[in-house]
Amino acid sequence: MGPGRKPVLAGNWKMFKTGAEAAAFARELRPRVSMIHDAEIVVCPPFTALSAALQALTGSNVQVGAQDVYWEAEGAFTGEVSAPMLKEAGCRWVIVGHSERRQLFGETDEAVARKAAAALGAGLSPIVCVGETLAEREAARTLDVVGRQIRTGLGGLSEEQMAGLVVAYEPVWAIGTGKVATPTQAEEVHQAIRSLVREIHGAPAAGALRILYGGSVKAGNVAELMSQPDVDGALVGGASLSAESFAAIVRWRG
Ligand code: PEP
Numbered sequence: 001m002g003p004g005r006k007p008v009l010a011g012n013w014k015m016f017k018t019g020a021e022a023a024a025f026a027r028e029l030r031p032r033v034s035m036i037h038d039a040e041i042v043v044c045p046p047f048t049a050l051s052a053a054l055q056a057l058t059g060s061n062v063q064v065g066a067q068d069v070y071w072e073a074e075g076a077f078t079g080e081v082s083a084p085m086l087k088e089a090g091c092r093w094v095i096v097g098h099s100e101r102r103q104l105f106g107e108t109d110e111a112v113a114r115k116a117a118a119a120l121g122a123g124l125s126p127i128v129c130v131g132e133t134l135a136e137r138e139a140a141r142t143l144d145v146v147g148r149q150i151r152t153g154l155g156g157l158s159e160e161q162m163a164g165l166v167v168a169y170e171p172v173w174a175i176g177t178g179k180v181a182t183p184t185q186a187e188e189v190h191q192a193i194r195s196l197v198r199e200i201h202g203a204p205a206a207g208a209l210r211i212l213y214g215g216s217v218k219a220g221n222v223a224e225l226m227s228q229p230d231v232d233g234a235l236v237g238g239a240s241l242s243a244e245s246f247a248a249i250v251r252w253r254g
Contacts, residue, residue: 005210008233009250010042011240019052026056028243033250041250042093054090065093071114083122094119096126099172109152126165134173143192150196162205168235174215183228186213190230219248
């Protein structure tokens, strides 16, 4: 974790939890994290549970985000949800370019760029996900792939827009597999992302950018990851589904 960067601990629930389950989760989580003021805490339920989660978290230090967004504000785009709609619903954050969206739903780097810009335009903070597959890592292409994702996804944004987003480095081979990147592997890519952002957007934007790690983060490995200078938080899938385990991650300082 670097100086001056407030950590972000975000839970990606994926396609889990109904509204009733989200409200129950919120009631369990609130007292477990109410003492944490030196980190931003975010949960990202499915669209249908956003309202229940928001209601149950009103007045708490836990913020709510969506898992995806479409770049048009409104129109004939059946099944999609826009950034102004998420903002009006009470969301502060939105995940963009998660590897499951890229792999299962054909999301491209160009789509990620449009979604990130639309989210920022509506006053949401995008969590822009990047990361290599196992085959790409084994072919020593990690930095090329992540570099391309960052250049295309964020290259067109202004320095001011960069201040409103966070990046999540999520190696695809570590997501939902129990195989976590070593702190050294994570730090190497986080450093490369920060250098690239410095090159594109300048030193102040790079220095302020929060880069989260994601991929099998648990209470038992989060502290070691967070001890790396360029790891500024975590995007958590499986371990964010239980209030107890997510709270333990949020309270990684002990
Ligand atoms: C994720 O879905 O973003 C993720 C990192 O999942 P998990 O923590 O389960 O690997």
